[in-house]
Amino acid sequence: MVSWKGIYFILTLFWGSFFGSIFMLGPFLPLMFVNPSWYRWINNRLVATWLTLPVALLETMFGVKVIITGDAFVPGERSVIIMNHRTRMDWMFLWNCLMRYSYLR
Numbered sequence: 322m323v324s325w326k327g328i329y330f331i332l333t334l335f336w337g338s339f340f341g342s343i344f345m346l347g348p349f350l351p352l353m354f355v356n357p358s359w360y361r362w363i364n365n366r367l368v369a370t371w372l373t374l375p376v377a378l379l380e381t382m383f384g385v386k387v388i389i390t391g392d393a394f395v396p397g398e399r400s401v402i403i404m405n406h407r408t409r410m411d412w413m414f415l416w417n418c419l420m421r422y423s424y425l426r
Contacts, residue, residue, distance in 0.1 A: 326382050334375060341371050375413055376420050387417040394422050 345367050352360040379385040394400055402418075404411045 330378055330382060333378060337371065337374050341367075345371070372416055373420060376416050379413070379417065385414070385417065387414055387421075389418055389421075 346364060349360055349363050349367075352363065402415065404415065408414070
């Protein structure tokens with residue numbers, strides 16, 4: 322049985338990424354040749370903004386709650402994150418964790 326929530330989720334992500342690429346990232350493409358560091362900075366911020374969409378959809382539509390155990394992230398230090406692969410989509414659930422710690426950049 323196909324869930325309407327699932328179809329809405331997939332379509333929203335697809336159309337959000339499609340139109341986001343065209344209307345959010347596209348206008349800044351000429352900046353890539355003029356000033357690559359500015360282009361990279363703007364592009365990183367826009368992609369981080371887009372990554373809040375899947376997190377918001379997961380939490381509001383499906384009621385996903387992510388439980389984080391272990392040591393807290395220390396700003397400025399490198400971290401190793403180990404996930405137990407209960408799903409093939411665990412990288413998407415990692416975005417929930419990173420958004421909570423405001424590291425989604």
